[in-house]
Amino acid sequence: MILLGPPGAGKGTQASRIAESLSVPKVASGDLFRDQQARDTKLGRLARSYMETGGLVPDDVTIRIVMEWIKAHEGEGGFLLDGFPRTRVQAEALDREIVESGGIDRALYVNVSTKELVRRLAGRIICRSCQTPYHEYSSPPIMVGKCDRCGGDLYQRDDDKAEAVQKRLEVYFKETDPLVQFYREAGILREIDGEGTVEDVGTALLEAIER
Secondary structure (H helix, E strand, O other): OEEEOOOOOOHHHHHHHHHHHHOOOEEEHHHHHHHHHHOOOHHHHHHHHHHOOOOOOOHHHHHHHHHHHHHHOOOOOOOEEEOOOOOHHHHHHHHHHHHHHOOOOOEEEEEOOHHHHHHHHOOEEEEOOOOOEEEOOOEOOOOOOEOOOOOOEEEOOHHHOHHHHHHHHHHHHHHHHHHHHHHHHOOOEEEEEOOOOHHHHHHHHHHHHHO
């Protein structure tokens, strides 16, 4: 299975809940890159060479890293990929690699409106002193502008400001719309309303898998 959704959709939380409920391994592509680099593998060094220059890791390298993880978990009843593939090209390459094992069974898309995503993402604030994170709406500090932990001043990073968030989301949707259409055409896409509670969204995801 593949779990798709924009930044702020809550994919990480839901991926953990799905994997635990179905007793299958799960991984996010970012975790794979970090693991390969921490172990200083050949693939990790190759990925780092692109990342250090600000470039994107080529699709063929990313696919090799993902396939290494998939093969390491063969026989565990399936798997869940969180946030990968990110493009149609990656999806087609993944399909070619796993066609002999039946391919992807479900692509789950957590659908959240842009307005709600901006509200979630642009509400992030952080302590200048101890780096404790807060959220203006979901986890605000006791005293406005002050850290509960150390009393330091809270601020918002440029990347978390509404204008920057909006641009990030525009890039995401432009990149992933063809991917969503790819899985829709394949008949395996299931769209879930991601604006409910964590529990409601989780229940909807599990129902979409079982149908």
